Amino acid sequence: MGRLDGKVALISGGARGQGAAEAKLFAREGAQVVLGDVLDEEGRQVETEIRTAGGDATYLHLDVTSEDDWRAAVALAEHTYGRLNILVNNAGIVIRKSIEETTEDDLDRIVAVNLKGVFWGTKHAIPAMRRAGGGSIINISSTAGLVGSPYGSASYTATKGGVRLLTKSTALQHATDHIRCNSVHPGPVETAMLQEALADPTTREDRLRRVPLGRVGTVDDIAYGVLYLASDESSFVTGSELVIDGGATAQ
Numbered sequence: 001m002g003r004l005d006g007k008v009a010l011i012s013g014g015a016r017g018q019g020a021a022e023a024k025l026f027a028r029e030g031a032q033v034v035l036g037d038v039l040d041e042e043g044r045q046v047e048t049e050i051r052t053a054g055g056d057a058t059y060l061h062l063d064v065t066s067e068d069d070w071r072a073a074v075a076l077a078e079h080t081y082g083r084l085n086i087l088v089n090n091a092g093i094v095i096r097k098s099i100e101e102t103t104e105d106d107l108d109r110i111v112a113v114n115l116k117g118v119f120w121g122t123k124h125a126i127p128a129m130r131r132a133g134g135g136s137i138i139n140i141s142s143t144a145g146l147v148g149s150p151y152g153s154a155s156y157t158a159t160k161g162g163v164r165l166l167t168k169s170t171a172l173q174h175a176t177d178h179i180r181c182n183s184v185h186p187g188p189v190e191t192a193m194l195q196e197a198l199a200d201p202t203t204r205e206d207r208l209r210r211v212p213l214g215r216v217g218t219v220d221d222i223a224y225g226v227l228y229l230a231s232d233e234s235s236f237v238t239g240s241e242l243v244i245d246g247g248a249t250a251q
Contacts, residue, residue, distance in 0.1 A: 002030025003231045008081040008132075010034045010073055012064050012121060013091030015043035017191040018140065021219035022088055022226050027055030029227060031086065034077045036062025036069075064091045064117030070124045077128070084128040086230045089118040089139045089163075094156045102155055114159035115166070122170055126179060134178025138229045139167045140222075141183045143245045164241065171239030180238035182229045187245025189217040212247035 009026050013019035014035025020042075023035045027050045035057060037043040043059040050057035060076055063069045077084045093113045095106045118139050129135030143149075145160030163183060170181040188207055208214060225244050228234050243249060 002028070003227060003233065004086070005030035007031045007085040007230070008034070008077055008083050009086035009088065009230065010036070010077050010084060010121075010125065011088040011090055012036050012062055012073075012117065014059075015039040015046060018186075018189065018219045018222050019088070019090040020046045021223040022090060023057060024050055024053075024055075025220070025223045025227055026086075026230065027053070027057055029231075031230075032081045033057040034060065034073065034080070036060050036064075036073050037091070038063050062091075064089075064121065065112040067120045067124075070120040074124045074128050078131075083132040084125060085132055085135045087121055087125040087129075087135070087137045088226060088230070089121045089137070091117055092140065092159075095153055097153050097155070099154045102153065107155055110155045110159055114156070115162045118163050118166060122166070122181070126170075126174060126177070129179050130177050135180070136230050136234070137167075137170060137179065137181040138226050139163050139181070139183045140226075141167070141185050141241075143185050143187050143243065143249050145183070146185055146241065146243070147249055167241075168239045175238060180229075180234070182234070182237060182240045182242060184222065184225055184229070185241055185243045185245065185249075186222050187211060187217060187243075187248045189219060189222055191219065210248055210251070211245070212250070215246065217244060217246060 009031045011023050014023045015037035023033050027033050047057045047059040062073050095110050141163040142160040144157040145164045167183040225242050
């Protein structure tokens with residue numbers, strides 16, 4: 001038996017990195033997976049890999065800044081698989097500029113993807129989950145949504161902090177619908193985004209020095225935490241923050 005047998009999951013940003021790892025793990029654990037992204041070629045490849053391995057997945061184009069795309073994604077999940085039980089708001093971007101360097105277009109873009117995208121996904125998943133008798137929403141935030149960061153950008157931390165409190169409000173407002181909502185706060189994870197940020201060896205060494213476990217995380221480290229929150233094992237967990245950061249924020 002899989003930990004997600006009988007459940008239908010929708011994952012944004014599912015074409016690569018953490019989203020792809022979550023989609024593959026969910027499928028291995030018995031879920032039927034709808035994965036969306038703007039990277040269509042990579043997304044279809046993830047769908048193919050899941051199906052080749054014996055899982056069930058469907059890819060669709062999903063621009064998380066578009067409310068219409070979210071309507072279509074939820075409708076696809078219900079039409080194809082009959083219901084929606086799990087939403088993982090995984091898609092996100094970072095714009096590495098200081099406050100003074102950040103333009104209005106930069107700010108509008110990062111807010112649209114990282115915060116508005118989570119809001120639209122949540123908005124359109126709730127009615128479907130209510131029809132299904134309940135569900136679990138997992139919002140991928142960051143340790144940058146918990147504490148200030150000397151790295152990255154203030155615009156990024158602002159959006160990830162917003163995701164944290166959107167999560168708590170959703171949890172409180174929809175508990176009576178049997179819809180749980182939790183946020184996940186990864187530390188540094190070995191993805192293309194991190195490799196770009198830590199391309200300089202000195203910067204990477206300094207960042208690792210701040211992680212007590214002495215390494216960056218893997219996408220599977222995060223995916224297994226998301227799996228727990230998606231499963232019935234976490235049935236009494238809502239409005240919480242799951243920090244997966246090698247101990248960095250414990251200091």
